Amino acid sequence: MLGARGGWRALRRCPSSIFSSSSFSSSFSSFSSSSSLPREQRAPAVRLRVRQALGAREAAGEVQVQGWVRSIRSQKEILFLHINDGSSLESLQVVADPSMESRDLTFGSAVEVRGKLVKSPHKMQNMELKAESIRVVGPCDTLSFPLKAKERHPLEYIRQFPHLRCRSNALGALLRIRSEATAAIHSFFQDHGYVHIHTPIITSNDCEGAGELFQIETSNETQKSAEKNHFFNVPAFLTVSGQLHLEVMAGAFTHVFTFGPTFRAENSQSRRHLAEFYMVEAELSFTESLQDIMQVMEDLFKTATSTVFSRCPRDVELFHKYVAPAQKGRLEQMLKNKFVTISYNEAVEILKQASQTFAFKPEWGCDLQTEHEKYLVQHCGEVPVFVINYPYDLKPFYMRDNEDGPQRTVAAVDLLVPGIGELCGGSLREERLPFLQSRLQRYLDLRKFGSVPHGGFGMGFERYLQYILGVDNIKDVIPFPRFPHSCLL
Incomplete structure (x- = not known):
């Protein structure tokens, strides 16, 4: 399959690109004149994605579009199809002679259409494809196909069909947004000089210390569990965080980040938890200020969100119109204002009153x-809220002691957002060897050889998407959700 790159290669073989308005006239003339030649002497059809066809500035001949039929309407003298290939929320209208209709040409079928790209007479669309041939690549049994034409299926309904729900408008839009958000996050860190680290998925440590781990065994180990022979010679687990590996790298690189899957064996069916999710994590060396960490968290959130809004406006609009109508205004206001910061002490007093x-x-x-987090966000004006300086005994061993008297807190921060609760968690790390000696021996070597003050944070990617799109259930912002008693596909 040539795909989009093949289409561009074919375009380069043409006298000029159909997307260049200044040179389009000569290009169109060459397409038109070639149509009178025998088929074997014609230039090959330019393969276009639906998004490219919809965005074309001028008409063109001999193009090919492949995709799935989203709707079909047959009239006495004309046949209308709408084709979508996942490249955009909008589908491309195909206009054809009724003689091209066949029994296999139905909603959901995969097709290849060749013809001429022409200006559409309708105000709602820029271009349409005047078909010269339609080939059904893969028929679709519409009676048993669970998605129906012209129906807006609830997210809960399409969640039952993980192998087919990507064909719905909602999940198609979500997946394009995920792709753009992923690219925006990588761009943010690269623009700020961070080195991307591939931290391992298989690990021998429990970074969070919560004990909610998936242990890894080979099928052979399971059968001979009594022998206690481990593939790695030590117990191994799916990672709950890449933080400890980033801390290792922070001993040689001042700014590092990772972005990958993490796993938590939490027996929870809540709308905020998954057994497998993606985590964005960063570590900064030579910092003794929690404010430095918080500034990166806020800048990352605002930059990624602004980029997603600008690059996928129609996809985001779908969610803000049909899923969370008031979310757009709240987010626009949030992007303009500074996030609120309160201490844990202040948070407790607010809750008590x-x-x-x-x-x-x-x-x-x-x-x-969660109920406390949501109230605090509401109390502060439905804006993101940083809560800092948590009690020492609440947080893991690696967080820096504030040495602040009888209450004793650590330099930790959680970012709370409306409707979700905790989105990010971070801290300064305890780099002082004497303080760690009383906590955990395995952490000590990282502090013996050129240790520096450092800190970092993690952000749950699915919770981020859940917030900016206003989606109620986290299972609807990931292609294949994993949660207790469910591992479909």
């Missing part, structure tokens, strides 16, 4: 629950 009754009573020294 609240008129609302909480299922978990707020007390100093207790972890903030």
Whole structure:
């Protein structure tokens, strides 16, 4: 298959590109004149993606578009098709002679259409394809196909069909947004001088210390578990975080990041949790300020969000129109303003004075629950909120001791966002060897040889998408959700 690159190669073989308005006239003339030649002497058809065809500035001849039929309407003298190939939310209208209709040409069928790209007379679309031939590559049984034409299926419904839901408008838009958001995050870090580190998925440590791990065994090990022979000679697990590996790299590179899958064996069916999700993590060396970490978190969030909005406006609009109608205005306001910062002490006092009754009573020294996080965001004006300086006993061993008296806190920060709760978590790391000697021996070597003050954070990618799009359930922002009792495909 040539794909998009093949289309561009074919374009380069033509006298001029159909996307150049200044040279289009001569290009179109050559296409038109070639149509009178025998087929074997004609230039090969230019293969276009639907997005390219819709964005063309001028008409063109001898083009080929491949995709899936989103709708079909047959009239006495004309046949209308709408073709989509996943490159855009909008489909390309194909106009054909009714004689080209066949029994296999149905909603959902895969087709290859050749013809001429012409200006559309309709205001709602720029271009349309006047078909000269339609070939059904793969027929579709519309009776058993779970997606129906002209129906807006709920996200809960299409979640039942992980192998087919990518054919829906909602998941198609989501996947294009995921792709652009991923590129925007990588661009942000590269533009700011970070080195991308591929941290391992298989690890022998539990970074979070929560014990919620998936242990790895070979099928042979499972059968002979009594022998206790490990493939790696030590117990191995799926990673819960790349942080410890980033800290290793932060001993040689001042700015590093990773972006990959992480795994948590949490037996939770909530709309905020997955067993497999993607995490963006960064580590900064030579920093003793929690504010430095918070600034990177805020800049990353705002830059990535602005980029997604500018590069996929129609896809984002689909969610903001049909899924979360008020989300667009809230996000636009959020991007203009500075995030709010409060201390853990202040957060507890706000919760204690609240008129609302909480299922978990707020007390100093207790972890903030989802209901607490949502109230704090609401109290601060429905904007993202940094909560800093948590109690020492609440956080993992690697967070830096603030040495602040009897209450004793660590330089930790959580970013809370409306509707979701915690989106990012970070801290300064404890680089002082004497402080670590009383905590954990395995961490010590990283502090003996040229240790520097450093800190970092992690952001759950799916929660980020859930927030900016206003999607209620995290299972609807990932192609193949993994959660307790569900591992389809």
